[in-house]
Amino acid sequence: MTSHLVTGVAELVTHDERFSGPLGVLPDAALVVDDGRVAWVGPASSAPDADRRTDVDGRAVLPGFVDSHTHLVFAGDRADEFAHRMAGARYTGGGIARTVAATRAATDDELRTRLAALVAEARAQGTTTLEVKSGYGLDVAHEERLLRLAREVTTETTFLGAHVVPPGVDRGEYLALVTGPMLAACAPHARWADVFCEPGTPLAFDRDEAHAVLTAAASAGLGLRVHGNQLRPGPGARLAVEVGAASVDHATHLDDADVTALADAARHGGPVVTLLPGVELSTRSPYPDARRLLDAGVEVALATDCNPGTCFSTSMPLMVALGVAHLRMTVEQAVRAATLGGARALRRDDVGHLRVGARADLCVLDAPSVAHLAYRPGVPLARTLTLD
Numbered sequence: 103m104t105s106h107l108v109t110g111v112a113e114l115v116t117h118d119e120r121f122s123g124p125l126g127v128l129p130d131a132a133l134v135v136d137d138g139r140v141a142w143v144g145p146a147s148s149a150p151d152a153d154r155r156t157d158v159d160g161r162a163v164l165p166g167f168v169d170s171h172t173h174l175v176f177a178g179d180r181a182d183e184f185a186h187r188m189a190g191a192r193y194t195g196g197g198i199a200r201t202v203a204a205t206r207a208a209t210d211d212e213l214r215t216r217l218a219a220l221v222a223e224a225r226a227q228g229t230t231t232l233e234v235k236s237g238y239g240l241d242v243a244h245e246e247r248l249l250r251l252a253r254e255v256t257t258e259t260t261f262l263g264a265h266v267v268p269p270g271v272d273r274g275e276y277l278a279l280v281t282g283p284m285l286a287a288c289a290p291h292a293r294w295a296d297v298f299c300e301p302g303t304p305l306a307f308d309r310d311e312a313h314a315v316l317t318a319a320a321s322a323g324l325g326l327r328v329h330g331n332q333l334r335p336g337p338g339a340r341l342a343v344e345v346g347a348a349s350v351d352h353a354t355h356l357d358d359a360d361v362t363a364l365a366d367a368a369r370h371g372g373p374v375v376t377l378l379p380g381v382e383l384s385t386r387s388p389y390p391d392a393r394r395l396l397d398a399g400v401e402v403a404l405a406t407d408c409n410p411g412t413c414f415s416t417s418m419p420l421m422v423a424l425g426v427a428h429l430r431m432t433v434e435q436a437v438r439a440a441t442l443g444g445a446r447a448l449r450r451d452d453v454g455h456l457r458v459g460a461r462a463d464l465c466v467l468d469a470p471s472v473a474h475l476a477y478r479p480g481v482p483l484a485r486t487l488t489l490d
């Protein structure tokens with residue numbers, strides 16, 4: 103096996119507590135990769151020899167971004183809906199049905215080509231781990247198809263049959279389908295299950311419906327995630343705590359009792375709160391307050407939610423910049439949330455950090471420090487570092 107020495111790292115983010123500050127930063131660093139794993143990390147002055155060498159010439163290196171929430175398998179375009187929103191319309195979730203119709207009408211190869219393009223776009227901006235949900239099929243055959251396609255690009259696949267009740271379908275019948283035959287067909291292709299728990303949004307699911315979906319999914323062996331508290335205060339965050347979900351996502355509208363419940367649960371591995379500030383950007387909504395959660399001891403992740411309705415962006419650097427600009431995060435908190443936070447939201451300990459033994463998923467910046475991710479918003483500084 104060929105070992106590879108990376109030199110010239112002006113700032114290396116490791117998340118290793120032996121090194122400095124909240125990100126475990128090593129200045130003037132080097133690292134050795136062997137067999138796809140981090141084999142050595144330390145000061146450049148004491149770097150060992152290796153078979154090959156790459157000099158990044160004074161750039162910052164950090165763990166590849168972990169985008170723990172996306173809806174990347176879909177067809178169609180909703181730019182018109184976005185433009186209407188920017189002219190004053192509100193987001194209601196009603197456009198999901200349009201994406202479902204376009205997705206059902208697309209061939210496997212059309213969906214595969216679009217998915218591959220989005221994955222490549224994310225990777226080009228430094229994302230090395232992606233979660234991908236279904237949720238634009240909404241019948242047994244199409245949900246299973248979307249998960250099969252998602253499975254071709256990631257192991258982090260999520261069954262989201264409980265995205266919305268398809269228009270014209272009886273709620274009770276649809277819930278029975280999602281928790282019965284659809285779950286049975288999809289579970290073999292999924293690691294996780296998710297539900298859009300948003301009472302007040304007629305096509306989404308209330309607390310008891312979401313609870314039924316999640317308990318059925320847990321019985322089928324799936325890990326749990328929740329879309330909650332996106333559009334208004336609601337039961338999603340506390341439901342995520344109750345069922346032992348890995349993550350509650352959006353969490354834009356949390357009350358004090360939600361934060362207390364999340365903080366109590368955080369002491370024994372409770373849900374990560376995954377904030378999706380691209381959604382607030384693209385729906386022109388008030389941003390959540392990450393600092394309030396972090397101060398209470400809750401682990402926060404940042405993810406894109408890339409989807410054709412509420413945020414059509416694959417850019418984790420943008421999410422870091424928004425986290426700092428609008429969610430009251432420090433640079434260090436936002437970088438952690440986009441790497442280690444995402445890994446924790448997916449219950450992965452092999453990604454999101456660069457301690458010895460981690461997967462050698464590296465993001466390099468055309469800049470000397472990670473602060474530039476927020477300091478130079480919109481500038482394409484980040485890319486995945488490929489070692490050959």
Ligand code: NIG
Nearest residue numbers: 195198298407409410411412
């Ligand atoms: O995470 N909120 C629910 N689902 C997606 C949006 C889906 C859409 O509008 O197509 C989300 O924001």
Ligand code: FE
Nearest residue numbers: 171173329407
């Ligand atoms: Fe989502």
